Amino acid sequence: MNKLIESIERGKVRGIEEYKLIDGERYCYQYALKKIANKYVTYLFFIPESKMDVMEDYGSEEIKEFFSITDAINYFTFIGVDFSLFRPIKGVLPF
Incomplete structure (x- = not known):
């Protein structure tokens, strides 16, 4: 996980895409995190x-914007996302 945090500290975008079944309908979810200036910006x-x-x-x-990477990671944990699964994003970046 240290390499993941180090890459975000260097301004790289990291995220994950997953599918969830909600009320019988399949949804695509995308999550991402990037450091911009001195803030950590989360994307859902x-x-x-x-x-x-x-x-x-x-x-x-x-x-959403957070002032610490810990707060950003805690946000993802709170909404049920496993931050340790974040990887480099291929294709169009959300930020």
Whole structure:
């Protein structure tokens, strides 16, 4: 986990994508963390998988700022995300 934290401290984006079944519908969730200036910015995006072709109408996005990496990691833990699974993001970055 130290390498993960070190990469974020260097300004790299790290995150994870997962799918959850909610009320019989499959959702895509994306989470990310990046250090910008002296703040740690978290990203959460989710959308029903069946609506991915109209993302702008059905996707929900949340961006939060924290003053410490510990607070950002605790936020992910609070919402049930395993921060230790975060990896480099391939493709379009959320930040």
